[in-house]
Amino acid sequence: MELGLKGKRALVTAASRGLGRASALALAAEGACVAVAGRNPEAMASLVEELRAAGASDVCPVRMDLTDRSSLKPGVDQAVERFGGLDIFVGNTGGPVSAPFLDVPREGWEAALNESLLPMVDLCHAVLPHMQANRWGRIIFITTVGVKIVQPNMVLSDSVRLAVVGLAKSLSIEFAHEGIMVNCLCPGPFATDRMEYLVRSSMERDGLDRKAAEALWLEEVPVGKFGNPEDFGAIVATLASERAGFITGTAIALDGGKSRAY
Ligand code: NAD
Numbered sequence: 093m094e095l096g097l098k099g100k101r102a103l104v105t106a107a108s109r110g111l112g113r114a115s116a117l118a119l120a121a122e123g124a125c126v127a128v129a130g131r132n133p134e135a136m137a138s139l140v141e142e143l144r145a146a147g148a149s150d151v152c153p154v155r156m157d158l159t160d161r162s163s164l165k166p167g168v169d170q171a172v173e174r175f176g177g178l179d180i181f182v183g184n185t186g187g188p189v190s191a192p193f194l195d196v197p198r199e200g201w202e203a204a205l206n207e208s209l210l211p212m213v214d215l216c217h218a219v220l221p222h223m224q225a226n227r228w229g230r231i232i233f234i235t236t237v238g239v240k241i242v243q244p245n246m247v248l249s250d251s252v253r254l255a256v257v258g259l260a261k262s263l264s265i266e267f268a269h270e271g272i273m274v275n276c277l278c279p280g281p282f283a284t285d286r287m288e289y290l291v292r293s294s295m296e297r298d299g300l301d302r303k304a305a306e307a308l309w310l311e312e313v314p315v316g317k318f319g320n321p322e323d324f325g326a327i328v329a330t331l332a333s334e335r336a337g338f339i340t341g342t343a344i345a346l347d348g349g350k351s352r353a354y
Pocket of ligand 1: 105106107108109110111112129130131156157158159184185186187188207234235236237249278279280281282283284285286287
């Protein structure tokens with residue numbers, strides 16, 4: 093299937109590792125121009141080499157700390173200057189801390205909003221005018237399956253990401269007539285550093301060994317294994333493609349069946 097991504101111009105945030113990195117690599121493999129945003133210039137430099145090797149039409153490393161508002165629009169401007177526009181925005185973030193409600197002070201909520209919701213709002217302000225100019229765009233937010241099924245000790249992530257789903261739904265209605273499709277992907281347990289953090293949190297909090305902690309995270313996953321980030325990237329590329337011009341306002345679970353939602 094021809095996805096029509098060759099030469100399309102994409103920005104992926106929080107791209108240095110895990111699902112963000114896999115998304116950037118999948119877009120590169122389809123011949124897109126890919127700007128990767130992250131905090132660590134060394135990690136970005138090595139990712140840029142990988143993206144070139146994967147087949148990207150062009151690449152652009154962007155220094156962006158999602159919690160530093162002053163780095164957001166300049167990061168988008170840098171990608172736009174390099175590519176001459178922007179068609180695709182993959183809004184990825186780090187994950188909020190895992191803890192039960194009573195262990196999370198107000199500052200924890202403010203931090204989660206500042207790293208997972210508000211940068212997505214600011215970045216949409218920055219990217220949408222470029223998509224409007226072409227009457228074509230794709231926005232994909234990476235959230236969590238927790239927006240469909242509540243997870244233990246994930247009150248911060250599940251709550252704040254539901255706000256991202258609300259943002260996506262609103263944008264999908266407002267911008268559909270301009271050819272801009274807005275969707276969320278909702279990962280279940282994928283084999284990334286984030287999953288490693290969650291498994292370790294379970295080991296420490298619940299006194300489990302690694303095998304038991306992993307089993308805890310997999311017990312409600314009918315597929316019975318952690319997801320492969322490459323498979324996640326392939327779905328991002330499909331949703332970002334020409335072929336995805338009639339899908340908007342959705343929140344799609346990639347969770348090995350965990351959510352059990354229709
Ligand atoms: P990860 O920990 O492997 O990677 C997170 C990335 O975010 C890293 O590149 C990190 O450097 C970057 N990052 C963190 N804070 C940042 C900041 N302030 N500015 C810029 N970059 C920042 O995580 P992942 O598994 O790839 O997860 C990606 C998203 O998907 C997260 O929001 C996570 O909560 C969510 N998610 C992941 C899983 C999973 O099983 N992996 C499950 C549900 C939801």
